[in-house]
Amino acid sequence: MKWSELSENWCPVARTLSVVGDRWTLLILRDAYLGKSKFEEFAESSGMTRHILAERLKRLVEEGVLERRLYSSAPKRYDYVLTEKGEELRPALKIMKDWGKKHMPVRREAKA
Amino acid sequence: MKWSELSENWCPVARTLSVVGDRWTLLILRDAYLGKSKFEEFAESSGMTRHILAERLKRLVEEGVLERRLYSSAPKRYDYVLTEKGEELRPALKIMKDWGKKHMPVRREAKA
DNA sequence: CTCCCTGCGTTTTGTTTTGGAACTTATGAC
DNA sequence: GTCATAAGTTCCAAAACAAAACGCAGGGAG
Numbered sequence: 001m002k003w004s005e006l007s008e009n010w011c012p013v014a015r016t017l018s019v020v021g022d023r024w025t026l027l028i029l030r031d032a033y034l035g036k037s038k039f040e041e042f043a044e045s046s047g048m049t050r051h052i053l054a055e056r057l058k059r060l061v062e063e064g065v066l067e068r069r070l071y072s073s074a075p076k077r078y079d080y081v082l083t084e085k086g087e088e089l090r091p092a093l094k095i096m097k098d099w100g101k102k103h104m105p106v107r108r109e110a111k112a
Numbered sequence: 113m114k115w116s117e118l119s120e121n122w123c124p125v126a127r128t129l130s131v132v133g134d135r136w137t138l139l140i141l142r143d144a145y146l147g148k149s150k151f152e153e154f155a156e157s158s159g160m161t162r163h164i165l166a167e168r169l170k171r172l173v174e175e176g177v178l179e180r181r182l183y184s185s186a187p188k189r190y191d192y193v194l195t196e197k198g199e200e201l202r203p204a205l206k207i208m209k210d211w212g213k214k215h216m217p218v219r220r221e222a223k224a
Numbered sequence: 225c226t227c228c229c230t231g232c233g234t235t236t237t238g239t240t241t242t243g244g245a246a247c248t249t250a251t252g253a254c
Numbered sequence: 255g256t257c258a259t260a261a262g263t264t265c266c267a268a269a270a271c272a273a274a275a276c277g278c279a280g281g282g283a284g
Contacts, residue, residue: 001159002243002269003135008219012212013142013205019216020208022135023115023271030125039232047113049272054233064215075280077231085215092211093125095204096132100124103176103197104131107120114240114272135242151261161243166262187251189260 019063024048025056026093029082032066033090037079065089131175136160137168138205141194144178145202149191177201 007018020026027046036042043053057080060066065086071079118130132138139158148154155165169192172178177198183191 001161005159007216010218011142012216013209014139014212015216015218016208016212017135017138021138023129023133026129026133027126030123040230043232047117049113049274050233051235051273052271072231075231075278088211088215089207092204092207095201095207096128097125099200099204100126100128103200104119104124104127106122106127152259155261161245162262163244163264164242184260187249187260189250191261 019059019065020089022056024052025060026096028053028056028060029065029086029089030093032080032082032086033093037069037081039079042080060086131171131177132201134168136164137172138208140165140168140172141177141198141201142205144192144194144198145205149181149193151191154192172198 003018003022006014006021009015009018020029024046027048028042031042031045036045039050039053039057042048042057043050046053048056057066057068061068061080064083066080067083068078069081071077115130115134118126118133121127121130132141136158139160140154143154143157148157151162151165151169154160154169155162158165160168169178169180173180173192176195178192179195180190181193183189
């Protein structure tokens with residue numbers, strides 16, 4: 001089965017994952033919850049390539065998770081802010097944050 | 113940045129996603145929370161290819177989210193059960209389930 | 225005016241991952 | 255022997271991805 005067919009799945013978890021269940025998307029949301037909104041902010045913070053970032057942002061806007069907003073008219077600049085729909089995933093990220101803190105300690109290679 | 117470098121990230125969310133943040137892995141956990149444990153059960157329920165499933169299961173075992181358990185010795189058969197670490201992600205899936213129900217209705221194409 | 229800078233993407237070029245389907249191995253049933 | 259079951263593994267083409275360069279629209283400096 002292709003990933004793209006998941007949005008029609010009978011299971012609500014699968015349908016959710018069809019939006020946020022790929023590599024990177026939840027990292028964009030993390031940054032959004034931290035107050036970031038600009039393309040360059042997401043790019044730098046998450047470390048993903050601009051290519052992928054542009055695609056994911058477009059998708060999140062299409063799905064109504066983020067809203068593309070004109071924040072400067074000359075020159076024209078857009079940023080991305082959470083919708084109510086997007087806000088409602090925040091608790092899931094909180095759980096992942098706590099889980100990561102508890103179960104995924106940073107293994108730093110013995111360094112001077 | 114490559115996805116594989118995420119496990120060393122300063123951010124606990126990113127480290128969590130380095131384990132469960134790819135396509136399919138959370139769908140395996142969904143099935144595990146529903147009581148499934150066998151390879152064929154995961155394969156059929158999630159619709160992912162056996163190839164990918166095998167790789168994801170191996171990774172989840174390595175990370176201590178699932179445990180590979182011998183459930184039949186002749187012929188040798190293994191299944192996969194949640195560890196306590198794995199159980200602790202259940203609330204996140206619950207949120208995604210509710211979010212999917214609320215925000216991702218199944219669009220069925222006008223059908224007779 | 226000309227040149228450089230910022231911010232938001234798009235294009236290009238290889239590499240990696242994925243999807244689909246067939247194959248393997250071990251054992252029990254008929 | 256032949257078929258069926260369960261848990262993977264292997265192969266190849268197709269899709270996704272990473273990295274870096276390019277495009278474009280306004281400023282601002284000189």
